[in-house]
Amino acid sequence: MNNLLRYSALVLFIVSLASCSNNDNDDNAVVNPPADYFPLSLDNFWNYDVTNRNLDLNETQSSRDSVYVASANGNLFGLAVNGIANGTMNTILTQMSLMPSDNRLSGTGSVTFPFEGLEDFQIGVNNVVFYDTSVAASTTLSTVEGVLEQMVEGLPITATYTLRTVQGSISESMFLNNENYTNVIES
Secondary structure (H helix, E strand, O other): OHHHHHHHHHHHHHHHHHHOOOOOOOOOOOOOOOOOOOOOOOOOEEEEEEEEEEOOOOEEEEEEEEEEEEEEEOOEEEEEEOOOOOOHHHHHHOOEEEEEOOOEEEEEEEEEEOOOOOOOEEEEEEEEEEEEOOOOOOOEEEEEEEEEEEEEOOEEEEEEEEEEEEOOOEEEEEEEOOEEEEEEEOO
16 A cells, blocks of 8 residues: 555656646737727717716706717817716716727816806816726826816915826626626726
8 A cells, every 4th residue: 555655646746747847938828909998989979877966955866978989080089978968077088188099098188177156167187097907906097286276256265186097996797787798997
């Protein structure tokens, strides 16, 4: 029995040595091409169900935004929305020129934020990155800081702001509205 155990151990050792290789090249490696997370071609569109909470009326309002690619000039794309955008992100994206690359989406423009009772605030952004799949989740992609000043009924109002975009995680799959999606960037 002792010889059988030694013989089995020797065979196992030889088999494990024969299966090892010092070659680090993996010619069979699968390389995934960059995913097109935001396909920007004229007339492509997305429908978003938007839910906003009206704090003054203490009610929830539901609406739908249909966002579409309205213009293309080289590598710059412009989005438009049906009427007035209801979603905050749709409002921002439709006010910018978008620039996609293999693994990221960035934008440049002047974003207007309406505030009831005040003049609209405009914030200029240059090459702000919305997503970059080559970095880890929770990585800060862009930071925009500034100061807004406005007179309200003769009183000076000063607001300091910081806008930051952060890379979301990527889910291998997500089931939503009876449809399965793969490689989804969460935000």
